[in-house]
Amino acid sequence: MKKKTKAIALGIFFWGFCFTSFANASSEEFPVAPPPMTEGMFPCSNCHATMEVNRKKRVLKEEHVDMKLHHAETMRWCLDCHDVKNRDKLRLYNGEVINFTESYRLCGECHGPQYRDWRAGIHGKRTGYFMGSGKRTYYLCAHCHDPHEPKFKPIKPEPPPVLPMDKKHER
Amino acid sequence: MKDKRYTRREFIRNASLTALAGLSLPLLSSCAKEEAEDFLQKHFHEMTGEEKKQVIAKLEQRYLQKYGRKFQISTTEAVPDTLWGYGLELSRCIGCRRCVYACVKENNHSRHDPQLQWIRVLRLKRGNLINLENSDHYYNPDLVPEKGFVYLPVQCQQCQNPPCVKVCPVHATWQEPDGIVVVDYNWCIGCRYCIAACPYKGRVFNWAEPNIPKEEINPSVHYLGNRPRMKCAVEKCTFCIQRVRQGRYPACVEACPTGTRKFGNLLDPNSEIRYIIDRKRVFRLKEDLNTEPKFYYFFEA
Amino acid sequence: MEKLREIWNETWHFYKRTLILVATGSKLYYAWCFSLLAIIIAGLLFYIKQHDAGLIATNMNDQVSWGLYIANFTYLVGAAAAAVLLVVPSYVYQFKPIKEIVVLGELFAASSVMMAVLFVMVDLGRLDRFWHMLPLIGSMNFPESLLAWDVLALNGYLFLNLLIPIYLLVKFYYRKKPNWKFILPFILLSVPWAVGIHTVTAFLYNGLPARPFWNASILAPRFLASAFCSGPAIIIIIFQIIRKVSDIKLEDQALFKIAELIAYAMFLNLFLLGSELYKEYYSHSVHIAPVEYLFQGLHGHNLLVPWIWAAMTMNVIAFIIFLIPQTRKRLTTLNLGCIFVIIGVWIEKGPGFVIPGFVPDPLGEIHEYLPNLLELMVSFGIWALGLLVFTLLMKVAIPIETGKFTHTGYEKEITASRSH
Numbered sequence: 020m021k022k023k024t025k026a027i028a029l030g031i032f033f034w035g036f037c038f039t040s041f042a043n044a045s046s047e048e049f050p051v052a053p054p055p056m057t058e059g060m061f062p063c064s065n066c067h068a069t070m071e072v073n074r075k076k077r078v079l080k081e082e083h084v085d086m087k088l089h090h091a092e093t094m095r096w097c098l099d100c101h102d103v104k105n106r107d108k109l110r111l112y113n114g115e116v117i118n119f120t121e122s123y124r125l126c127g128e129c130h131g132p133q134y135r136d137w138r139a140g141i142h143g144k145r146t147g148y149f150m151g152s153g154k155r156t157y158y159l160c161a162h163c164h165d166p167h168e169p170k171f172k173p174i175k176p177e178p179p180p181v182l183p184m185d186k187k188h189e190r
Numbered sequence: 191m192k193d194k195r196y197t198r199r200e201f202i203r204n205a206s207l208t209a210l211a212g213l214s215l216p217l218l219s220s221c222a223k224e225e226a227e228d229f230l231q232k233h234f235h236e237m238t239g240e241e242k243k244q245v246i247a248k249l250e251q252r253y254l255q256k257y258g259r260k261f262q263i264s265t266t267e268a269v270p271d272t273l274w275g276y277g278l279e280l281s282r283c284i285g286c287r288r289c290v291y292a293c294v295k296e297n298n299h300s301r302h303d304p305q306l307q308w309i310r311v312l313r314l315k316r317g318n319l320i321n322l323e324n325s326d327h328y329y330n331p332d333l334v335p336e337k338g339f340v341y342l343p344v345q346c347q348q349c350q351n352p353p354c355v356k357v358c359p360v361h362a363t364w365q366e367p368d369g370i371v372v373v374d375y376n377w378c379i380g381c382r383y384c385i386a387a388c389p390y391k392g393r394v395f396n397w398a399e400p401n402i403p404k405e406e407i408n409p410s411v412h413y414l415g416n417r418p419r420m421k422c423a424v425e426k427c428t429f430c431i432q433r434v435r436q437g438r439y440p441a442c443v444e445a446c447p448t449g450t451r452k453f454g455n456l457l458d459p460n461s462e463i464r465y466i467i468d469r470k471r472v473f474r475l476k477e478d479l480n481t482e483p484k485f486y487y488f489f490e491a
Numbered sequence: 492m493e494k495l496r497e498i499w500n501e502t503w504h505f506y507k508r509t510l511i512l513v514a515t516g517s518k519l520y521y522a523w524c525f526s527l528l529a530i531i532i533a534g535l536l537f538y539i540k541q542h543d544a545g546l547i548a549t550n551m552n553d554q555v556s557w558g559l560y561i562a563n564f565t566y567l568v569g570a571a572a573a574a575v576l577l578v579v580p581s582y583v584y585q586f587k588p589i590k591e592i593v594v595l596g597e598l599f600a601a602s603s604v605m606m607a608v609l610f611v612m613v614d615l616g617r618l619d620r621f622w623h624m625l626p627l628i629g630s631m632n633f634p635e636s637l638l639a640w641d642v643l644a645l646n647g648y649l650f651l652n653l654l655i656p657i658y659l660l661v662k663f664y665y666r667k668k669p670n671w672k673f674i675l676p677f678i679l680l681s682v683p684w685a686v687g688i689h690t691v692t693a694f695l696y697n698g699l700p701a702r703p704f705w706n707a708s709i710l711a712p713r714f715l716a717s718a719f720c721s722g723p724a725i726i727i728i729i730f731q732i733i734r735k736v737s738d739i740k741l742e743d744q745a746l747f748k749i750a751e752l753i754a755y756a757m758f759l760n761l762f763l764l765g766s767e768l769y770k771e772y773y774s775h776s777v778h779i780a781p782v783e784y785l786f787q788g789l790h791g792h793n794l795l796v797p798w799i800w801a802a803m804t805m806n807v808i809a810f811i812i813f814l815i816p817q818t819r820k821r822l823t824t825l826n827l828g829c830i831f832v833i834i835g836v837w838i839e840k841g842p843g844f845v846i847p848g849f850v851p852d853p854l855g856e857i858h859e860y861l862p863n864l865l866e867l868m869v870s871f872g873i874w875a876l877g878l879l880v881f882t883l884l885m886k887v888a889i890p891i892e893t894g895k896f897t898h899t900g901y902e903k904e905i906t907a908s909r910s911h
Binding site: 225229233236303304310312320321322323324325327344353356357358359360361362377378379380381382383385386387388389390391394395396397398399421422423479480 | 544545546547548551552553554556557611614615616617618619620621623624629630631632635636637638639642695698699700701702777780848849851852853854855856
Binding site: 132139140141142143144145146147148149150151163171173174175176177178179180181182 | 284329439462466
């Protein structure tokens, strides 16, 4: 009896280990900077833990009104990315729940080429050290792209170079 | 008869000597003290390690006096097995010129009279990329990017067959082993032949003594890179030699808000730039001139 | 050793004597020299200002980085080359009317080269670092850099064109026969060297693929053809002046022969220009832009257009004048033709060559360039210096050539004054 329980326990332990390590393998480690949350918003469960869940797709009128959803809004809405049960997490297509620090996995589900480039280090802003032992930081997608309204707004350009002394320069 | 000749000859001789002396005085005094100090300085390649240290000490002293900051002037050599390459994603450049001004700050450019910038952003109408004659350098709209235009930043391409190095009459510019084309500012005679030879307008000239505001000076410099220059010497982008030899990204790469700029070691198969060359549609400017530039442009959309 | 000391003593004595020649002259001579001196001093003062402030005091900028100074340099190298090319073969082929003026032609070449070198020197941003250009002492980039070749070629040419006339003049002064075995190789060398200096100058523009306006194989032949027009034209004018103010006998025949040569050279110049224009306008690639800028104006920028068309008109009129014997053999029309050639080729080879190379610049910018007062004054100063040097050289050379100024004459004077 003792030997059998030991075997079963070992088996469960072994398979549990495999499963958890398998789960870990799908969440690669990138040295990302902390997610750019609006102040006072996180953890979302502060409000949402006790709130009633309304799964109906609608435009929010009472809270989060400063946020405009302009990101495939005809096909998706808030609860397609934010987990229904735990608002402190995001939801992948297969139902898996991930942290905000891994949000790139969610973005990568639709934006595959950019995700692949980002993993290689060639998509997006790069700062710090590219070689040697210096610190290298990856930015989350959300650091540059507002996930609710990702299109870059036009910005004011820096001034053009000073014209060399020139009588006429029409174009 | 003889007396008359004598006095006339003497007069002319004395007059010409005084004139020469009088005229040479302002010429000598207009030479700055720095010029006199640096007059016999050797070419960087010919300096021994000890001489380099002396020159660094002299420069540190000079910059301390001029700008009130303690400078760190490095003479780091090229990292072995490196050849720097640059990638630029044209589909993402929005023409905001943040790279231009980040470079100006990092590399201690003269801000005005003359204004020097190593990076030039060109605005081209969509449908045209090669005929740069139709580019606009002085666009200044309220917001960028503008519809119907593509933005093309250009800087020194660190060519593998650099025409500027070929034509310099005094070897003041040469290519380092890691591919960066550098200038020994103290050796340049200011003939501007290299500026005529460069197909990319990568090189600019200090037409006068540079004007750098003291509060914006960057004191971590490299002798061949961003140390404050002097009047009438040529300068150019050095891929931020003071940064990349330490493994840091150049300032323009860090400044770009849309992540357009990429940098890496062409000899490292795992580098970002090699990833780009292997997978993206890269091209280089004016490839028919056979200069073999290291600046790879590519498009996504 | 003894021989060398003798040569040194002779030359030094000769030099001291020439100072007398230079210091005495007519009122016109003094007026000429002092007005030139005034212009030189003005130029020098402006140059000091440029040296102080840096080249920002000129109108040059990053886009048009070479201007009036290099334009003048190109023209003067051509004039220097042509002087020797014309004069020395005439001497070698014993064309008698020109034989007497070899020395004068070479001195003209020397003054021209001196002016050209001065123009490069004022254009250098850091003249105090000129020693970096010297071979062995500095680090001259020979043989890769064409500017290094040019420095060697021009200085060698200057040396040749000072050695030969001074040697011959000293010998004439002492009424000694020149050692032809010694000097003839130098004279013969100066002919290919003259071709060399202008070819090297052409090559330094030619070898730049970044500037398609200059990157044409036709450049060196064009340079030589236009040099062969302007140099002899200047010589014709100068020799008429020399003929007037001194006893040198110069037959009209010599001048007409030179003018005939100019006609052929101008034909070649116009033909080569025509070839360039055909290639640009027929192929009509994007590289037509500088030619369009020069001849028509580009995007509204047309500063050089009236100049180049004036130059073209002058060149064609001069060509016709020199071609037709009646106009060629009449001094008034001949001189008019010469003036036209001098100015026309200066425009075509100076600003009309250097500036379009920078317009548009490699990134497509168009910046027009006009020299400012400082550049004009410094340029005038250098031209005045060249004219002054040439005048002083002539003041010495002509009396020696005509036999008026000799050592025997000096000795006679000394004995005459002693016996008083």
